[in-house]
Each structure stands twice: as C-alpha cells, then as structure tokens.
Amino acid sequence: MKSVRLWFKKEGLARFISHLDLNKVMTLAINRSKIPIWHTEGFNPHPFITFALPLSLGFCGECETMDIRLTDDDFDISLIPERLNGSLPEGIRVYRAAAPKMKPAQISKARYEMKIGADGKSGGEICAEIGSLLNSAEVITRKKTKKGLKDIDLKPYIKEHDLKQDGEFAVLNMTLPAGSVENINPILYLNALKEKTGGEYFYICTRRKIKNENGDDFE
Amino acid sequence: MISKEVEKILLNVQKPGRYTGGELNSVIKDKSSVDVRFAFCFPDVYEVGMSHLGMKILYSLFNEREDIWCERVFAPWTDMEEQMRRHSFPLYALESGDSLDKFDFIGFTLQYELSFTNILYMLELGNIPLLTKDRKDLFNIVVAGGPCACNPEPLADFVDLFFIGEGEEVDLEVIDLYKSCKSNNESKQDFLIKAAQIEGVYVPSLYTVEYNGDGTLKSFTPSHKAPKTVKKRIIKNLDELYYPDNFVVPSIDIVHDRAMAEIFRGCIRGCRFCQAGFLYRPVREKSPEVIDAQCHALCNNTGYDEVSLSSLSSSDYTQIVPLLSRLTEWSADENVSISLPSLRVDGFSDDILSKLKTVRKSGLTFAPEAGTQRLRDVINKNVTESELMSTCSTAFNGGWSTVKLYFMIGLPTETLDDVAGIAQLGQRVVNAYYSAENRPKGKSVRVTLSTASFVPKPFTPFQWFPQDTIEVLKEKQMHLKDSITTKKINYNYHDSSTSFVEAVFARGDRRLGKALLKAHEKGMIFDGWGDYFSLEKWLEVFDECGLDPAFYANRQREFDELLPWDHIDYGIKKSFLIEECKRAYNNETTPNCRQKCSGCGAAQWKEGVCFEKRKTMV
Ligand code: SF4
Numbered sequence: 093m094k095s096v097r098l099w100f101k102k103e104g105l106a107r108f109i110s111h112l113d114l115n116k117v118m119t120l121a122i123n124r125s126k127i128p129i130w131h132t133e134g135f136n137p138h139p140f141i142t143f144a145l146p147l148s149l150g151f152c153g154e155c156e157t158m159d160i161r162l163t164d165d166d167f168d169i170s171l172i173p174e175r176l177n178g179s180l181p182e183g184i185r186v187y188r189a190a191a192p193k194m195k196p197a198q199i200s201k202a203r204y205e206m207k208i209g210a211d212g213k214s215g216g217e218i219c220a221e222i223g224s225l226l227n228s229a230e231v232i233t234r235k236k237t238k239k240g241l242k243d244i245d246l247k248p249y250i251k252e253h254d255l256k257q258d259g260e261f262a263v264l265n266m267t268l269p270a271g272s273v274e275n276i277n278p279i280l281y282l283n284a285l286k287e288k289t290g291g292e293y294f295y296i297c298t299r300r301k302i303k304n305e306n307g308d309d310f311e
Numbered sequence: 312m313i314s315k316e317v318e319k320i321l322l323n324v325q326k327p328g329r330y331t332g333g334e335l336n337s338v339i340k341d342k343s344s345v346d347v348r349f350a351f352c353f354p355d356v357y358e359v360g361m362s363h364l365g366m367k368i369l370y371s372l373f374n375e376r377e378d379i380w381c382e383r384v385f386a387p388w389t390d391m392e393e394q395m396r397r398h399s400f401p402l403y404a405l406e407s408g409d410s411l412d413k414f415d416f417i418g419f420t421l422q423y424e425l426s427f428t429n430i431l432y433m434l435e436l437g438n439i440p441l442l443t444k445d446r447k448d449l450f451n452i453v454v455a456g457g458p459c460a461c462n463p464e465p466l467a468d469f470v471d472l473f474f475i476g477e478g479e480e481v482d483l484e485v486i487d488l489y490k491s492c493k494s495n496n497e498s499k500q501d502f503l504i505k506a507a508q509i510e511g512v513y514v515p516s517l518y519t520v521e522y523n524g525d526g527t528l529k530s531f532t533p534s535h536k537a538p539k540t541v542k543k544r545i546i547k548n549l550d551e552l553y554y555p556d557n558f559v560v561p562s563i564d565i566v567h568d569r570a571m572a573e574i575f576r577g578c579i580r581g582c583r584f585c586q587a588g589f590l591y592r593p594v595r596e597k598s599p600e601v602i603d604a605q606c607h608a609l610c611n612n613t614g615y616d617e618v619s620l621s622s623l624s625s626s627d628y629t630q631i632v633p634l635l636s637r638l639t640e641w642s643a644d645e646n647v648s649i650s651l652p653s654l655r656v657d658g659f660s661d662d663i664l665s666k667l668k669t670v671r672k673s674g675l676t677f678a679p680e681a682g683t684q685r686l687r688d689v690i691n692k693n694v695t696e697s698e699l700m701s702t703c704s705t706a707f708n709g710g711w712s713t714v715k716l717y718f719m720i721g722l723p724t725e726t727l728d729d730v731a732g733i734a735q736l737g738q739r740v741v742n743a744y745y746s747a748e749n750r751p752k753g754k755s756v757r758v759t760l761s762t763a764s765f766v767p768k769p770f771t772p773f774q775w776f777p778q779d780t781i782e783v784l785k786e787k788q789m790h791l792k793d794s795i796t797t798k799k800i801n802y803n804y805h806d807s808s809t810s811f812v813e814a815v816f817a818r819g820d821r822r823l824g825k826a827l828l829k830a831h832e833k834g835m836i837f838d839g840w841g842d843y844f845s846l847e848k849w850l851e852v853f854d855e856c857g858l859d860p861a862f863y864a865n866r867q868r869e870f871d872e873l874l875p876w877d878h879i880d881y882g883i884k885k886s887f888l889i890e891e892c893k894r895a896y897n898n899e900t901t902p903n904c905r906q907k908c909s910g911c912g913a914a915q916w917k918e919g920v921c922f923e924k925r926k927t928m929v
Contacts, residue, residue: 105332105333106562108321108330109563110563112564113562113563116562117335120335122614123610123614123615138646150321179614182333294322295322
C-alpha cells in the first residue's frame with residue numbers, strides 16, 4: 093500500500109461545487125478510472141480519499157490536494173492525472189501526483205487572490221475603499237465560530253498583503269492563517285468592506301498557495 | 312456555457328451547483344451545426360429532475376442524433392429566481408447558457424399535477440409567451456409528455472402539442488416533421504395539423520369543446536382531420552430500444568444519485584387505484600443479458616457504485632434470479648451494489664435479499680395500502696395479512712426491529728372501521744415482534760404507519776369516484792390517530808389539502824387553464840413543496856375564476872358522462888374500467904395478468920405479458 097498526494101486545480105464553474113460534493117465527484121472519477129485505490133472496509137466500502145484543506149464554496153484553488161492510497165505498490169503514479177482528468181467535470185484538473193512529504197496538520201497559512209468588483213464602480217474606486225478599510229485602526233467583522241457569531245478584528249492578520257487595480261476590479265492579495273489551528277477566511281475582508289460602505293460587491297477568490305509555518309509550499 | 316454575468320449572481324444563491332452545467336458527460340455541440348435545438352425542461356429543482364430516468368433516456372436519445380442538440384432546464388429555486396429577476400436574466404439551458412426563447416422546442420415532462428404552476432413559471436422566466444395562441448411562429452414550440460399528459464386538458468391553453476404514451480419514437484418523428492416544415496417555410500398551424508396525424512400526438516388547439524348546462528362536457532370535436540381519439544404509443548421490443556450507456560453525472564448531490572436500469576415496463580397487478588399500472592400496459596420485459604450489459608456499461612462510464620433496477624414492482628420480473636446472478640458476477644468485485652426500489656419482499660428468498668442493497672439500507676417497508684382485507688379486495692391489492700405477518704416474523708427473527716407500512720385513506724367504500732383496521736394491523740405487527748423467538752434482545756420494536764390521501768386518477772377503475780373532502784380526510788386521520796394505543800407505533804400522514812388540489816387537476820378540463828394563469832399571476836410556484844403550497848391561495852384562485860374545485864374533485868361522475876380525457880386512448884377499454892369499478896364495489900378481486908388475462912384491451916399491441924404462456928391454474 094502506498095500513499096499518493098494529488099494536486100488539482102478547481103476553477104471556473106467548478107468553484108460552485110461544495111467540499112462535500114467534491115468528495116463525491118472525486119470518488120466517481122476514481123471509480124471510473126479504475127485506479128487501484130484502497131477502499132475502506134466494513135459495510136459500505138468506498139474509496140478512501142482525504143483532502144488536506146477544504147476550500148470554501150465559490151472559491152477557486154490552484155494547488156488543492158487530496159491523498160489516496162494505492163493497493164498496488166507497482167502502479168505508475170504518473171499515469172493518475174491523465175486518467176482522472178477524463179472523468180472530471182469542467183474546471184477540475186489534476187496536474188501532479190507525488191508521495192506526500194508533509195502532514196496536513198503542518199499547514200499554517202494560505203495565500204489568496206481576491207478580485208473584487210461592483211456594478212457602477214471602477215477598479216480604482218474599489219481600491220480606494222479597500223485601502224481606507226485596511227488603514228483603519230481596526231477592521232471589525234463577525235465570524236462564525238462553534239459558539240455562534242463573534243466579533244473579530246481582522247487588522248492583525250493582514251500583515252502580508254498588496255492591493256492593485258486591474259480594470260474594473262480591485263485585486264487584493266493576502267496571506268492568512270489557514271489549517272486546523274487557526275483559519276481566517278478571506279471573505280471576512282469582503283464582509284467588513286460591505287459593512288463599511290454598505291455597497292454590493294462580487295468577487296472571484298483564488299487560493300494560490302498553501303504553506304507550512306516556515307512559508308514552504310505544502311508538499 | 313453560462314455567461315460571466317450569471318456567475319456573479321451565483322455567489323448569492325444557496326446551491327449554485329444547480330445552475331452551472333459543466334457536469335461530466337453533459338453534451339456540448341456547436342449550435343451552428345445542428346438543425347433543431349430542444350430544451351428539455353423539468354418543472355422542478357435540479358436535484359429532483361436529474362434523478363429522473365425518463366429525462367436521462369430522452370436526453371441521450373436526442374443527442375445521439377447529429378442534427379439535434381438537447382439541453383437541460385430546471386426550475387430555479389426562489390433565491391435564484393429573485394436574482395434572475397433583479398438582474399433581468401432569462402431562464403437558460405445548462406449546456407449553452409442560452410435562454411428558452413432561442414430553442415425550437417421547449418419540452419416539459421409532466422410527472423405530477425402540482426408541478427403545473429412551475430411550467431408557467433419557467434416559460435415566463437424564459438421569455439416565452441404563456442399562451443399557445445400568442446406564439447405565432449414555427450419556433451419555440453412548447454411540447455409535453457409523461458404520465459400527466461394522459462389528461463392534458465388543464466394545460467391545453469399553454470402547450471402546443473402533447474406526446475401520449477412512450478416517447479422514444481414519436482418524439483423524433485415530430486422533430487423530423489418540424490425540420491421538414493421549417494425547410495419548406497410552412498406555418499406553425501400547418502406543422503401542428505400535420506403533427507396531429509402522427510399516432511401518439513395530441514394537438515389541443517385542433518379540438519373544440521362544448522359544455523352542458525351542469526358544467527359537464529357535451530362534446531369534443533376535432534377539426535383539420537385530427538383524429539377523434541388519440542392513441543398512445545408504446546415501444547414493443549424493449550431489448551432493441553435505445554438505452555444510454557452514459558448518464559450526465561451531477562457534481563452536486565441529487566435525490567437518486569446512481570446508475571439506473573429499467574427491467575420492464577408496465578405492471579401485471581392491476582391495483583385499481585394505481586394509474587401507472589394502467590397507463591403502461593402491457594407488461595414488457597427486458598432480457599437479463601441486455602439489462603446486465605447496460606448496467607455494466609453505465610457503471611463503467613459514470614463511476615457510480617450503485618445500480619438500481621427500476622420498475623413498478625421488481626419481484627414480478629420473471630427473470631429476476633438469472634439477472635441477479637449475472638449482476639453479482641461482476642458487481643462485488645467492482646464494489647458495486649444493486650438495489651431494487653419497488654420491492655415486494657415476500658417474493659424473494661433470503662439468499663437474494665442478502666445480495667441487495669435496499670433492504671439493508673432503508674429498512675423494511677411494505678405497502679398494504681388498506682387496513683382490512685375487505686378494502687384490500689376493493690382496491691385489488693392482493694396482499695394477504697398472513698403473507699405480511701410471515702414476512703415480518705422472518706425479518707424480526709433475522710434481527711430487524713423497525714418496519715414501515717404505507718396506506719391510503721379515502722379509498723372507495725372505506726368506513727371508519729377500515730381506517731381503524733390500519734391501527735389494528737400495526738398492532739398485530741407489534742405483537743408479531745414479541746412472539747418472534749430470535750428477535751433482537753433488549754430492543755423495542757418500532758412500527759411506522761404512513762398514510763397518503765387517495766387521489767382518483769384518469770384511466771383507473773376509480774376515475775368516476777368522488778374524492779373524500781378535506782374535512783372527511785382529516786377526520787379519518789384523527790380517527791386513525793385515536794385508534795393507536797401503543798407508543799411503539801408512529802403515525803404520520805400527508806397533508807390532505809395538496810391531495811385535493813392534485814385531484815382537481817388530475818381530472819380537470821380546459822377551463823382550469825384560467826386557474827393556472829391566475830395562480831401564475833399570483834406568483835404561485837413549487838406547489839409540490841410543502842413550504843410553498845397554500846390551499847387558501849388556491850381557493851382564492853378558483854373563486855376568482857368562477858370555478859368550483861369540488862366539481863372536479865368531490866363529485867360522483869356517472870359512467871355515461873363524457874370525461875375530459877375520453878378522446879385520449881391508452882388502449883384500455885372503458886368497458887373494462889367500468890367492469891373493474893363494479894367488481895370493486897362488490898369486494899371482488901381480479902387476477903393479475905400472469906394468472907389470467909382479463910381482456911383489458913392492451914393485447915391489441917400483440918406484445919408482452921398478454922402473449923406469455925400462462926401456467927395453468929389449479
Ligand atoms: S390484455 Fe390481458 S394480459 Fe394483456 S394487459 Fe390486459 S389484462 Fe393483462
């Protein structure tokens with residue numbers, strides 16, 4: 093039995109597939125591709141798949157990973173991406189297979205790109221709005237926690253970020269805590285912006301990197 | 312591909328995956344290289360529509376043809392509706408993202424009467440004029456098929472053309488006719504007149520209706536040489552019939568997310584309340600080799616690890632044992648499980664049961680339908696209490712401790728004693744548990760009784776029967792509740808007011824088109840969903856249209872009354888239905904098609920069970 097980590101992109105319309113449904117989509121693709129994947133035992137055996145870090149509904153991801161186990165140690169894992177890609181919906185593409193080096197628990201941050209637009213506003217105007225938000229003494233919004241809604245100050249988390257204009261969009265790049273210990277969803281910044289300006293926005297948010305504490309890519 | 316603009320609004324809806332398309336195996340074609348674009352509309356949400364086998368079959372069948380591009384359209388949930396209206400987005404098909412008004416055909420499948428308001432809702436959202444007479448061109452032709460097309464009259468104002476019976480052949484014949492009319496620059500009217508000559512096609516605008524003073528039908532007159540009665544189409548040989556080797560695989564969770572194979576059409580039983588049992592006569596089986604190959608191909612091409620074998624009553628499939636042994640030859644190795652949804656548990660050996668998934672997963676369910684033997688005889692549901700008890704005992708001894716029993720209330724000739732009989736039957740199942748020696752130790756039994764309200768349907772022996780009023784149905788529900796004396800029995804029942812509105816439309820006539828239009832104006836949609844159905848609003852609608860819903864639902868019809876669906880011919884003789892109705896009122900049962908032919912009329916197709924050799928009965 094060997095473990096394999098698969099890297100895939102989730103973009104375009106596929107960003108509207110929820111995490112739970114993604115599990116199903118991958119399971120069916122694996123069943124179809126006849127990769128010798130290890131199945132769980134028991135009453136209702138199913139292919140064993142784990143995802144390192146769930147991605148929010150509506151987000152794109154460029155370096156998403158999932159781990160599987162193969163029952164055939166001699167199976168050439170470089171064949172996996174192509175075999176799966178023929179069986180995946182539009183917008184999901186597997187591009188790399190390798191032995192896992194890190195444990196998902198080592199994940200500590202993620203880099204996001206958030207393109208923000210609004211009907212009737214230019215990219216420059218939105219940039220100005222975001223700039224003024226991030227320059228405030230504190231950036232308060234509400235976050236869902238296990239204990240219910242809680243006020244949180246986003247200011248301390250936004251150390252590494254940059255903001256630029258791209259046509260009708262403002263583009264905010266930021267690195268935020270991610271993983272099982274602490275997780276800050278970039279959508280919170282958009283929520284804070286909405287609360288501040290009272291405006292309506294749309295966005296395309298992409299997770300570009302997943303990293304460990306030292307800033308190394310999750311391998 | 313759906314547009315970038317739509318993507319923006321998807322961020323604001325609950326389940327955006329319903330509206331994206333792009334699923335594995337969805338069919339994308341170049342629109343400039345096809346002749347006919349067909350929007351296949353299911354008047355309910357994505358998760359329901361995508362679970363429907365008929366839609367999968369026709370989608371693949373149409374798309375096999377190079378000159379046709381068939382796409383899928385579902386009813387948007389209200390959060391999406393709100394977004395679409397706010398941003399002036401028309402309803403679009405999932406494959407191309409094009410709005411309904413770009414399609415040659417807009418086809419609806421009619422699965423239940425309470426989805427009729429959603430048809431108007433979808434047409435309007437898709438920028439299609441609602442009324443047939445307001446669509447003048449040979450384009451945007453609105454067609455409909457499916458079981459509720461058996462009484463098309465309530466939709467006659469909106470639908471240009473109905474397919475009666477099984478659609479696989481007649482649909483393509485109509486599409487071909489359209490192509491040729493189109494290339495000859497013929498009018499919509501020319502096309503409809505010609506289409507009416509095709510067997511299985513009903514064009515309501517070619518018929519005029521007259522009424523008697525008491526509101527009943529006086530006459531139904533065809534024009535332009537349209538047939539006096541429209542006969543249904545059936546597929547004679549199911550083995551040779553096209554069946555998809557691939558399904559669109561939804562990326563989000565749907566109601567029935569698995570591979571499905573049809574094992575036969577029709578039903579031998581002749582339960583007198585069951586419309587499907589009459590509409591799909593005669594029983595025609597598929598052979599095990601064909602089903603096995605189709606299941607295997609489907610699993611391979613979709614990745615599904617569950618196949619369900621679909622039919623009206625699985626254990627009546629004569630080849631069930633050979634089929635299951637073929638299937639289990641590969642299914643276990645490939646981690647595929649087999650399920651039989653409509654199972655009469657009594658028909659199977661334990662050996663077969665252990666191979667099946669349904670029983671394991673969903674627990675034991677039975678549908679005795681009525682609480683006393685007398686009433687079961689009336690409805691011709693040939694299940695005896697001793698059969699039920701012995702199966703329950705076996706199951707209890709085998710470790711089961713929960714059973715669900717399904718019943719109907721409001722059946723013809725039903726008395727309060729029959730209703731209380733449901734509770735008593737439940738009690739005897741409880742008792743059977745405690746006398747089963749090998750029952751699970753230390754566990755208490757749970758019996759769930761579930762009742763639906765009976766809705767009399769066209770083409771059944773009860774098509775003349777007055778439905779119980781909502782009040783009477785409620786009384787019966789309460790009576791049943793009061794008759795239960797143990798906590799080990801749970802009782803749940805369906806809301807009787809939805810059954811009432813269902814009954815109005817099931818046996819309605821053309822005048823109900825007004826009511827649908829009015830309901831649409833009031834924004835009524837998703838009536839099949841408890842959260843949206845409102846009896847009050849419906850009563851208001853009927854009132855404002857000057858229609859009496861009780862005339863349709865609660866009135867006793869006479870055998871010699873002209874019924875709104877009498878010009879539609881499902882091959883079942885009216886005299887047979889009358890005979891069956893009389894037998895029902897005499898508590899007399901009728902043997903099933905395998906025991907003895909009762910001469911219903913379906914033998915005219917010279918196929919299926921009517922020509923099987925019967926074992927001589929002793
Ligand atoms: S003709 Fe006879 S065998 Fe055939 S469907 Fe009717 S009753 Fe059954």
